[in-house]
Amino acid sequence: MAASDQTLVCVKQVKQEVADEWDESMPLPGDILEGFSEHDVDDADKSFVSVKTNSEFSSQLGKINRRVESIWIQVRRGDGLLKLQTCIVQQKVSVLRRKYTIQATTDHRHIADLADLTLKQCIELQVMTRRVMHIQARRFHEDAIKYDWKMKVGSYLPHQSSSVVSSILFMPLVSENCINTTTARCMTWFSAAISSGVPLVFVNVQTELIPTTLVCLLFL
Structure with a gap:
């Protein structure tokens, strides 16, 4: 052998x-x-x-x-x-x-x-x-853009007592080759959530660079 x-x-x-x-x-x-x-x-x-x-x-x-x-x-x-x-x-x-x-x-x-x-x-x-x-x-924060959530809370939330701000990370699917496709999917999800009665307030969409090696691993 x-x-x-x-x-x-x-x-x-x-x-x-x-x-x-x-x-x-x-x-x-x-x-x-x-x-x-x-x-x-x-x-x-x-x-x-x-x-x-x-x-x-x-x-x-x-x-x-x-x-x-x-x-x-x-x-x-x-x-x-x-x-x-x-x-x-x-x-x-x-x-x-x-x-x-x-x-x-x-x-x-x-x-x-x-x-x-x-x-x-x-x-x-x-x-x-x-x-x-x-x-x-x-982690993601090393490549992420700094985002002032406290400022957004004061500027966008209609009720100051609503102090909870959450972020949702949407990863691109294999079939999504551009940011517009991924954004459209995110907004569809958001609209469906509001239509079903979930009390959400849209604040902002932020895109961030994902390391190529991570994308490859996610799609294996």
């Missing part, structure tokens, strides 16, 4: 799809699983059990599932080697078959879907994960 065809146990995806709730202490897409240990991280260097295939790892987790609640895993992420604490979780594949995997200790929705992937596939997933994490860290 050629080196490029050799597979590694990798986090293919996670079931917690809300990327802004991910953090570096969780198993992330692209992480290459190299080993696991039942012991505390301080003692783990000498007791890591190597991981060869996804099915083998699932079988090993099934054997220790009843006696431990969490394990330490050793993952390769980029050029670094990390030790992460995770929980063991059982997945029902069929009536007669059980599969075991890992989940984040801080968020039980964050369950790792493991697979046997090539090194190239793992690296591609890591690049995608870094891109998503970078965009979430930057």
Whole structure:
């Protein structure tokens, strides 16, 4: 088997799809699983059990599932080697078959879907994960235009006691190639809301630049 065809146990995806709730202490897409240990991280260097295939790892987790609640895993992420604490979780594949995997200790929705992937596939997933994490860290406000909501409250609201101002973010759809199309959809929504009796007062429409990388990720 050629080196490029050799597979590694990798986090293919996670079931917690809300990327802004991910953090570096969780198993992330692209992480290459190299080993696991039942012991505390301080003692783990000498007791890591190597991981060869996804099915083998699932079988090993099934054997220790009843006696431990969490394990330490050793993952390769980029050029670094990390030790992460995770929980063991059982997945029902069929009536007669059980599969075991890992989940984040801080968020039980964050369950790792493991697979046997090539090194190239793992690296591609890591690049995608870094891109998503970078965009979430930057947030929208770094590219946003400053907007004086307090001034708008005093200028536009008909009743000064109505001090609640909300903003709604409309992302462009794949089929919308210009700002006019997106704006028309927003105004249609606003008109329909008012017609149904929702007490809204229109203040302003503001457009902001969205990073190209974010648009690409949203439309994948």
